[in-house]
Amino acid sequence: MKASAELGSNLQSILVDVIELHLQGKQAHWSVVGHNFRDLHLQLDEIIDAARAFSDELAERMRAIDALPDGRSETVTKATHLPPFPAGEVDTGDTVVLITERLTVTVDNIRAVHDAVDAEDPTSADILHGIIEKLEQFVWMVSAENRVPRKPSKKTPTRPAGTA
Numbered sequence: 001m002k003a004s005a006e007l008g009s010n011l012q013s014i015l016v017d018v019i020e021l022h023l024q025g026k027q028a029h030w031s032v033v034g035h036n037f038r039d040l041h042l043q044l045d046e047i048i049d050a051a052r053a054f055s056d057e058l059a060e061r062m063r064a065i066d067a068l069p070d071g072r073s074e075t076v077t078k079a080t081h082l083p084p085f086p087a088g089e090v091d092t093g094d095t096v097v098l099i100t101e102r103l104t105v106t107v108d109n110i111r112a113v114h115d116a117v118d119a120e121d122p123t124s125a126d127i128l129h130g131i132i133e134k135l136e137q138f139v140w141m142v143s144a145e146n147r148v149p150r151k152p153s154k155k156t157p158t159r160p161a162g163t164a
Helices: 005-031 037-064 073-079 092-120 122-146
Strands: none
Touching (some): 005 073, 005 092, 005 122, 037 092, 092 122
């Protein structure tokens, strides 16, 4: 199979975002400070490792369908959908917000091109499904750091203490 220009462009768009996610995740990993530092620091390692693996899998798929991936820093910087990561130390709570935003932007871009990718190459779309699944799991896990439990609504009956 030879990828069309549109398929190559769509996959390239995702590639630069996952490369940038890896780089920004590493910056966050190095600059995060504050309450619950160690847990977030380690969680960022998981995101970084996954993003790096996704970029390699995607670039190799692009080569398999005769598209040319471009992961050069100037290309990534120019083409990524992710906003820049701030310089300096970043509080854990702010890091949670920043990383959640970047994960979400990456997923949104994948979803925006998914149907066009699927129409031409279901195999590449399958790769995108795996990336979406893992990144959305990271969104949930990272964003939970800043969440507070929802209060039960007045309409929802609660169980008395000590009942199952």
